[in-house]
Each structure stands twice: as C-alpha cells, then as structure tokens.
Amino acid sequence: MSQQTTETVTRLLQRQILPIDKDTDVFALYVDLEEAKLDTSRHEVGGSKAAKDLNNAAIRQSTSTGRKLHPDQILSRTALRIPQGQQLSFGSYFNAFPASYWRRWTIVDKVRLTVTLKGRGASVTVYKSMAAGHSQRVDSGTVEGDSGTFEFDLTLIPFVDGGWYWYDVVAGDEDAVVESGEWTAQVPQDRAEHGSVDICITTMNRPDFCAKLLGQLGEDETLRPYLDTVFVMEQGSQPVTESEFFGEAEDLLGERLRVIVQGNLGGSGGYARGQLESVRKGTATYALMMDDDVVCEPEGVVRAVTFGDLAKRPTIVGGHMFSIYSRSRLHSFGEIVQPWRFWWQTRLDGYSDWDLAARNLRSSRWMHKRADVDFNGWFMCLIPRPVLEQIGLSLPLFIKWDDSEFGLRAKEAGFPTVTFPGAAVWHVPWTDKNDGVDWxxxxxxxxxxxxxxxxxxxxxxxxxxxxxxxxxxxxxxxxxxxxxxxxxxxxxxxxxxxxTLHSELPTKLSEINAFRKQFxxxxxxxxxxxxxxxxxxxxxxxxxxxxxxxxxxxxxxxxxxxxxxxxxxxxxxxxxxxxxxxxxxxxxxxxxxxxxxxxxxxxxxxxxxxxxxxPELYRDLLKRTIEIHRRFSREWPRLAEQYRAALPEITSPEAWEKTFEPWLHESDTSSEPR
Known part of the structure; x- marks a missing residue:
C-alpha cells in the first residue's frame, strides 16, 4: 500500500532589512542597541486606579540611553557591520519575527532562521518572548573561522496568545558583519508562488508627495515582481503628472502605472474606483489601499502579500502607521470599534503614539500580546480579491469610516483583518489635524x-x-x-x-463649505x-x-x-x-x-x-438638537433595517459604475516604457 505524501517547498517569509535611506531617525525600528527593561505586569499593579495611572505614566517613560548606530555600519539593504566587542539586537519592529501572528492566522507551524555572519568569534543568539512579554533564550552559535551560516529550526506552537522570535549578535575580537538573516518555512506546493498586488492610491493636490511614493514603489527591485498595476486615482486640480518627480516614477513603473482622472469623490470614491478596476481586471491576487501622503517601506508590501498567501482563509492584511515627522512614533498597534460607544480606538490593553526609539519592543510588555483588530486604516491595507467580490466595494461615504465599516463588514462575512507587524508606512499624524471641528x-x-x-x-x-x-x-x-x-x-x-449617498458624493463637500462660511x-x-x-x-x-x-x-x-x-x-x-x-x-x-x-x-x-x-443661535440649535436626537432614539430600529437592506446594492460594482459614469470613458494615463 503506497503512502500518500504532500510535496512541500521552501518559502521566504521575512528577511533581515536595513533602512534604504540610512535615516538615523528610523534606526530604532530596524536594529536595537538598548537593553531590554521590561515594564511591570498589570497583574502585579492590581486594580487600583491610582496604581494603574502611576504605572501607565511609568510605562511611557523612556528607557533609551541614546546609543546610536552609525550610518556607515549599514553596508547594504541586508548587511550590517558591528564593531569589535559590540552587541546589538534584531528584536526590533522590522526585524523581529511576529510568531504569534503566523501561529494564529496562517498554515505555518514552524520556521527556520538562517543567519550568515562574518568575523572571527562573532556569535548569534536566538530568543523568544511569550504573550506576557518575558523572553527566553532558545539557541546560539559562534563563528569558528572567518565566517559561518547558522540554521535554527523553531516551532510556533507556544505562541497561541502572543510572542516574537528575534536574534542578537555580538562581535568577537574583530568587527563582524551580519550579512543576512532569513525566516523560511516549508509550505505546500500550491502555496509556493507569491501573489500579485494592485496598489490603489487616491490623490488630491499632493503631486510631489504622490510622485515620490510612486518612485519608491517603482525602484524597489524586491517589490517589483509582486506589482501587477499601480492605480492612481487623480481627483485634484494639481495633477501628479505635472510633478517634477513624476517622469522618473513613470520610467520605473512603466506599463504597470495607470493614472485615472475623475472628479473629487473623496477617499471612498477614489479607493472604490481602484477596487472596481482591480476586480474588473481580475489579474491581481490583492488590491492594496494606500494613501498618497505616505513614505512606504516597500518590504512591508512584500511581507503583507506573503502573509496573505499563507493565511488559512482570505484575510485582509493591514500595515501600521508611523509619524512622518517623528519617524519612530507608532500611531497604534491595533484598532477596534468599541461596540457600545461605536467609536474606533486602540485596543483596550494597548497604547497609541508609542515611541519605539524611547522604549524598544523588547521593553514594551504590551506589544508581545497579539493584537486582534476589527479593521485597518486604508493608509496601507491589503484586500484579497475574493473579499471584494463577495462583500462589495467601499461604502460611498466620501471620507471617514469607509475603512472601518469595510473591516466590520468583512468580519461579519468571515474574513478577518490582521494588522501585521513589520508592514508599515510613515504618514502625516492625525494629531496635527483639526478634523473634529472643521468641515x-x-x-x-x-x-x-x-x-x-x-x-x-x-x-x-x-x-x-x-x-x-x-x-x-x-x-x-x-x-x-x-x-x-x-x-x-x-x-x-x-x-x-x-x-442619496451615491448621488451626493460629488456635491456634498462644496455644499458644506458654502454653508460654513456664514459662521x-x-x-x-x-x-x-x-x-x-x-x-x-x-x-x-x-x-x-x-x-x-x-x-x-x-x-x-x-x-x-x-x-x-x-x-x-x-x-x-x-x-x-x-x-x-x-x-x-x-x-x-x-x-x-x-x-x-x-x-x-x-x-x-x-x-x-x-x-x-x-445666545439666540444657541437656543435654536439646542432645541433642534434635542428634537432630532429624540427622533433617532425612536426610529433607530427602522433606520437600521433600511440601511442594512440597502448595503449590498450601494456597495455593488454596478452602483459604483453609475457613480463613475461621467469619467469611465475618459482616457486615463497608462504609462508606456520610455
């Protein structure tokens, strides 16, 4: 009797990377020269509000000594020189391996770490952390000659609630070079080939920002094989095509680039157009929503695609957002919609605006528990094509709540969202905006x-x-x-x-701005x-x-x-x-x-x-405010039924095609290689 065997192949999950531009502001996201000083467990703090407040204040305090990596130590995208006798850790945002996410959401159950070192006496030590944040030494190796390659087979079984893998390197009696570090896994043959991605960028009057982003996407050799089409939905009066940086981006992306000109339909109208074009075309595995005012880490796109390829079911894979002005500050590690208030927020046991240069990953206990989310912002969010085909496109909301509503809709349909560590962009922080009181x-x-x-x-x-x-x-x-x-x-x-949501999409903003001028x-x-x-x-x-x-x-x-x-x-x-x-x-x-x-x-x-x-306007508005909220309290069940019944139709490709009709037959800019 013959025994059936399943053929497997080796697939790269993640590789060691270093910053492309050698910007010292982001070094802490790639390598860590600091010690790990784990904060106090919340179970030790107890339930006293005063004790919690004191502990939260202490957790926010910096543990950094200010030690810096010198830019000359970065030899390439993957190679780093370590001076004689120095120790550093790759237990950082971009180089630690998020084991618990792979354990929970993918078919991978064990990985192999391969590290290549040069330098006599250099050593590598592998560590893991558990959900509670404490770390454990796993294995190690030392270079006996001039160089050495070390392989470590690592299980994902202990990471059901959280935890990471990482490695530290110590230079011996001479300078050491960490040439590479790769995390691989054996996967079934039908998962051997990587997926492809359509990147959908909505832009309005940020020509230089957008053109530079396109250049970033086009010049990265590792990302290039993953790109199917880069859609730019141009909705402004200052076209990206007129930027001085556009020509170079066009040369790099060639026929992969399509600039689609349409009216200002907001973020949801722009992203929905990209989603529609991606589904219509049907050649890409994923559509990735990305803002125009970001700086991208291209490796994050590759990692998001790889994670999506190996997920147990079609899964939305989101990236994190760092501040473009303070580039080591993380906006949020994972977001939920609090159901009673129905408001988006960082998960309850997490922190927002976290500076990883002040307190590193290994010192931040809360970052070791896996963060499960309800949605991911569309500043960087990878959506499998089957999800769009099954649940529809974005709601026609212009801006705000389109991404979070889509995540909730997908979740109800059985498609989870994972905010994936190691995939990120740098974005203008929302704290610098006044969007709670303006238009x-x-x-x-x-x-x-x-x-x-x-x-x-x-x-x-x-x-x-x-x-x-x-x-x-x-x-x-x-x-x-x-x-x-x-x-x-x-x-x-x-x-x-x-x-009226679709019909008002092109006109509502101008109506609002005209109305506001009287105040x-x-x-x-x-x-x-x-x-x-x-x-x-x-x-x-x-x-x-x-x-x-x-x-x-x-x-x-x-x-x-x-x-x-x-x-x-x-x-x-x-x-x-x-x-x-x-x-x-x-x-x-x-x-x-x-x-x-x-x-x-x-x-x-x-x-x-x-x-x-x-006072007179106050009285009038207060009276109308009380009346309309009483009406909402009475009519909520009817309204909920009405909106839920309309959801499949208003998010359908057919409904969006009608909205896009004035611009569907206009010729878009499809770039040809020069």
Missing amino acids: QSYFHQRNRFIAALLHSPYPRGGRMVRESLNHQIKHLASLQYSTAELRHLALEDILAGPQ SDAQLHADREDFPPVRRKKPPKKGKSDIEIPSRIGTLVAAGLAPIRQLRPLRPLSREFPEAELPAMDAAWFNLVKYDSVVVSMNDGSSAALYKRD
Missing part, C-alpha cells in the same frame, strides 16, 4: 452613525444617540456653531435614507492682525490662569454650568473685541465655555478663527 465634522457624524446602523449589535446603537447629544451640547457651549450645524445636517441626511468660527485667518486686539472689562479673577486643567469635580461642575451660562447676556466689549487668545493645545471645551468671544488657533498652527457666543 470634516459632518462626515465624522454622518458616517459613524451609518456604520453603527449597519453593524451595531445593540438595538438602538448602544450609547451612540446619548453620546452624540452630549457632544453636540459640548460644541454649542464651546461656541463652535458651525460644527454643531454640520453635525445636525449630518443627522438630517441620515434620516433621509441611504439612496465666524469657520472663517480662518492666517494673519493675527486680521482680528481686533484682546480687551476685556474685568481681568481674570485673582489673576488666575484661564487655562488651568480642572479637577474631576471641577470638570463635572463646569459641564453642568456650561449650557446654562450660554443663556446669560453678553459681556460688554465682547462683540467688538475678543476676550482672549487660546492656542490649539488649550482650546478644550472647559476653557472655551468661559468666554463670550475668543481667538482660537488651529491644530496645524497655520491659522486662527474668532469664536463668538450667540
């Missing part, structure tokens, strides 16, 4: 409610309606009348039903001299600062009194002169409610607006 507040409000109507597990959206009412009153008390009006308009449009808090001025000087009849009480952060009791008192204060008569001079100036960092509601008029600067530091209290 984007309309889309925040409308799209969050639509996503909740579609996916909230609670009969009336959990806390959604109550929290919206609270936020609306907060904006009113903060003199942000344009924001309150836009949020109110968003709720009215939701009540009108889902049938002083929406009229931005770059020059401070455009505002009158600060004057007030009475100085601050006892000379106290107006920007002190109140205690918890003080916050509750302020929240109770703020709505009532808005009904009081205006103070003298406040109609002619602002009573104060507030920088963006101090423009919290508990400060804004103190004034009848105040100049407030924007988060990006480029402009300011004059906020002016208006």
